[in-house]
Amino acid sequence: MGPDNALAFQLADEGYAVWLGNARGNTYSRNHTTRSTEHPYFWRFSWHEIGYFDIPAMIDYALKTNEQGHKSIHYIGHSQGTTVFYTLMSTRPEYNDKIRTAQMLAPVAFMNNMVNPLVRALGPYLGYQNTYSLLFESQEFLPYNDFVLALAYNACGQDSRFSSYCSILYDSSPDGRSNTEQQSGHFRYYDYGKKKNMKVYDLKIPPDYPTNLITxxxxxxxxxxxxxxxxxxxxxxxxxxxxxxxxHMEDPEWNHGDFVTNWEVRKYINDPIINLIKEMDAQN
Structure with missing residues (x-):
């Protein structure tokens, strides 16, 4: 959104030290001390590992490097950035003391009423222990390279005969809003299947994340x-x-991406968040 409308720039203009989290597996996080991205074990992680290991490492690094004696930070997350926050704060609740405020944009934990057509289509295949999930669990999904970019550009460009199919993946229509069949309906640990669940959790079904511990x-x-x-x-x-x-956003058309890319994000998201942060800082 650029320096006039992006929240990170606005916070910097207000005098805050701004740290941008970098989750494992993205375009800018492809290095490993011993494993190549070509090795299947490089990809053997989920957002649980991001929440349990990576986010606390980021928080501690920021607090230590800032060298101003701060004991806590303000955390802002969008979509998966909220999911990993809940994971951390519920499994390592001592980190709640290191958070002044947590701003959760489009919070994602429970998803049994989610209507995203792409996720709904893939969920029954990649969300359970089966041949498909075993095939993909140790591989990069939609790798970021010239081939994938060229494929997406040619398939989804305005002049492409397939553009209508691409638009379906991002359809924000509220029709059929309640999909109560989506997965387990729980916000819980990774499901390895009953046999391995017994080894890992001593339970056939993974335990729920104790979100009541997020204080x-x-x-x-x-x-x-x-x-x-x-x-x-x-x-x-x-x-x-x-x-x-x-x-609650008053605009009935406000969607998942609007929290970071809407033209009026400064008015409806950024400025209110900055005011909340200032109010909390004034109390300390």
């Missing part, structure tokens, strides 16, 4: 037209959080 001040920002974070799922999550505040 840091958590602000949930959500919209009615979000195909990844359905309103009913956000409200269900909010019922489990002991120290949260809801922020």
């Amino acid at each position: 840091s001040k958590t602000h949930l920002w959500y919209g009615d037209n979000d195909i990844m974070a359905a309103v009913v799922d956000v409200l269900r999550l909010s019922d489990t959080l002991p120290n949260m505040e809801l922020h």
